[in-house]
Amino acid sequence: MSLSIMGAGAVIDGGGSELILWGVILTFTTIMIRTMVVARGHIAEESRIRHRIIDAVFTSGPVDSTGAVVSLATESSEKMMALRVGFVGQVVASLTAPLVVLGVIGTMSGRIALILLGMLVIVPLLICGFRKIISTVSSGSQDARKALAAAYMDALKSLSTLQLLGAAGRISDQLAATGERNRQAVMRLLKGNQLILFVMDAAFYLAVVTTTAYLVLSSTALTTGQAIAIMGLSILLLEPMDQVGAFFYVGMSGLGAQRGIFGFLRGRSKARRRDVSIDPHQEAAVSITDLSFGYDDRDVLSHISLTIAPGERVGIIGRSGQGKSTLLALMGGDLIPRSGQVTLREASASVAQTTWLFTGTIADNLRIARPEATEADMWAALERARVADEIRRMPSGLDTQLGEQGLGISGGQAQRISLARAIISGRRIILLDEPTSHVDLASEREILAAIDDLGRDHTLIMVTHRTTTLRHMDHIITVNNGTLTADNTLAEHHGTHR
Ligand SMILES: Nc1ncnc2c1ncn2[C@@H]1O[C@H](COP(=O)(O)OP(=O)(O)OP(=O)(O)O)[C@@H](O)[C@H]1O
Structure with a gap:
């Protein structure tokens, strides 16, 4: 124009x-x-x-x-x-x-x-x-x-x-x-x-x-x-x-x-998360020094210190709302302490209370933790998590399609696949937040047996409510009123908390 x-x-x-x-x-x-x-x-x-x-x-x-x-x-x-x-x-x-x-x-x-x-x-x-x-x-x-x-x-x-x-x-x-x-x-x-x-x-x-x-x-x-x-x-x-x-x-x-x-x-x-500090020269698998944490104006943990040696299995117990999951999240770097320090010898892997599986195949879900994993690696991890036989019996095996949050398999199977994923990641500090709370007794037995089988090359820290689980732990830590009490043996725990 x-x-x-x-x-x-x-x-x-x-x-x-x-x-x-x-x-x-x-x-x-x-x-x-x-x-x-x-x-x-x-x-x-x-x-x-x-x-x-x-x-x-x-x-x-x-x-x-x-x-x-x-x-x-x-x-x-x-x-x-x-x-x-x-x-x-x-x-x-x-x-x-x-x-x-x-x-x-x-x-x-x-x-x-x-x-x-x-x-x-x-x-x-x-x-x-x-x-x-x-x-x-x-x-x-x-x-x-x-x-x-x-x-x-x-x-x-x-x-x-x-x-x-x-x-x-x-x-x-x-x-x-x-x-x-x-x-x-x-x-x-x-x-x-x-x-x-x-x-x-x-x-x-x-x-x-x-x-x-x-x-x-x-x-x-x-x-x-x-x-x-x-x-x-x-x-x-x-x-x-x-x-x-x-x-x-x-x-x-x-x-x-x-x-x-x-x-x-x-x-x-x-709110930027600060990754938990890693020190490969540290002797302890996890060391927490004078740590305090709270949500908003509410204190949850106050000046706690804790050392966990490599290969140890530690159960974290305590009444509801005392801060067990919070302590685990602090160890995983998901929360930032208000003061004090968390240092890990190497990065950790987590198994959450409710299964965290993506829409995709079982293989996809395992490869998220280790993209280069071969089929043999995946089967080995599934064996260690005691779920391999059940997956072998599924018509599509590793290619079995999972819906959101593990839809299509049982809660117990989903939890063990989640454990297999932590294992295949190669990380040797595994943080488990009540992994057996949503599964039936048979699945719980399998999970606990898998934990026993993991051997001493893994450090396991597990939040739990179940006394059955505590038998598989070396140490028990009670979270109460913002502080930690370490019971060195299960007998001590039974003595004080039964
Ligand atoms: N994101 C959040 N914001 C505010 N308060 C929170 C948050 N998460 C947890 N809390 C509070 O912090 C306290 C500790 O919670 P946490 O989940 O760590 O306890 P818990 O011992 O693991 O409890 P449960 O055994 O019921 O799982 C609780 O009082 C809880 O209500």
């Missing part, structure tokens, strides 16, 4: 080939800038954002809401990428066009170009003004969407529990209500956008066209051809207005998503 308008002005004036040439060059430059900026690293940028989010989760430990993180790593990342790659590029390009046009108008009348430039500057100011007005509505819509994603994720994660409790219907109603709140928030955002767009579009179009017409008509220095060319060109000044609509859809939601992602990353970097 710019080409034909400039052409018109030039042809009418005669000898305007220079203008046409400029028009051609600058129009193509604008298109190239737009294409290059938009295309640059589209997918790379999105995966970079996702990578930062996931990296922050991995380095700083568990999150309060998995759903919210999934929402950040999917929808929000997409929106932030759309803002940074597609939208910013388009805005730059759409601002280039009017500047070029002003340059061309400037060759005919510097005064008109300057006045129109002044009007153009108002556009970003107007956008900023409206952004402030609408940002609350936009954040509300983002929050509603995040709440919806988190609610779905939580409901799906606890589906079987909800069904067992007969609460599925109620939760389904709650999800519907959360969905409705999300719909209303989106509608509010759209309504606000439409209104602002209408006002801005109409006002700006009218202002530019009337001002240009007035300036052209009141100028005596312009030829008829120039006057027509300037009037035509002024239409191109409205190009940024086409971006205003996109600004409120892509820009505002992108900025909201960016705020959410940066806020999450800032929070995570504050």
Whole structure:
């Protein structure tokens, strides 16, 4: 369009080939800038954002809401990428066009170009003004969407529990209500956008066209051809207005998503986990010195010290809520002590209370701990965890597909696969948090036998409630009121705690 308008002005004036040439060059430059900026690293940028989010989760430990993180790593990342790659590029390009046009108008009348430039500057100011007005509505819509994603994720994660409790219907109603709140928030955002767009579009179009017409008509220095060319060109000044609509859809939601992602990353970097310190020259497998820890303003462990020799099996017991799992998490580096020090001779592996298996095959789940493991390595680890025979009897063996959290196998089998994974990792300090609490007696016997079979090349530290398990331990430590009591033998334990 710019080409034909400039052409018109030039042809009418005669000898305007220079203008046409400029028009051609600058129009193509604008298109190239737009294409290059938009295309640059589209997918790379999105995966970079996702990578930062996931990296922050991995380095700083568990999150309060998995759903919210999934929402950040999917929808929000997409929106932030759309803002940074597609939208910013388009805005730059759409601002280039009017500047070029002003340059061309400037060759005919510097005064008109300057006045129109002044009007153009108002556009970003107007956008900023409206952004402030609408940002609350936009954040509300983002929050509603995040709440919806988190609610779905939580409901799906606890589906079987909800069904067992007969609460599925109620939760389904709650999800519907959360969905409705999300719909209303989106509608509010759209309504606000439409209104602002209408006002801005109409006002700006009218202002530019009337001002240009007035300036052209009141100028005596312009030829008829120039006057027509300037009037035509002024239409191109409205190009940024086409971006205003996109600004409120892509820009505002992108900025909201960016705020959410940066806020999450800032929070995570504050909570950044410090890996437990490793000292291969240390004699003890685990040494804890004058360690204190608490959640918020509540102290859980106070000035505790502990040394565990390589090859020892230590049972950690105590009443519910005394801090057994917390102590194990501190040994694994999942929590940071408030004061004091935890030092391990080498990195540890964990077997959690509830099985932690991914969707994938049994082999996939083992190779997570050691990607280069051969089939023979995997069978050896499964033998040691006393689950190999059962897996051999499964039609697909190592290729048996597991659902989320080990769906498709029994809790006891899942727990022993989890133990096999700790074994195949080659780590010789194994932290077990009540590995037998959710399994039947037969599975418990198998797990305990597997622990006995591990031999003295592994140091085992196990939180447990079960007295049967304690017989397999060399030492028992009781956590009580923030302190530790070491019972050197099982007899001592029975003597004091029966
Ligand atoms: N993430 C957390 N935020 C705040 N408080 C927590 C958190 N995790 C645990 N606690 C509290 O810290 C205390 C110790 O918890 P911990 O899970 O370590 O106890 P435990 O001895 O392992 O209990 P149980 O035998 O019931 O598993 C409890 O009072 C618990 O409520």
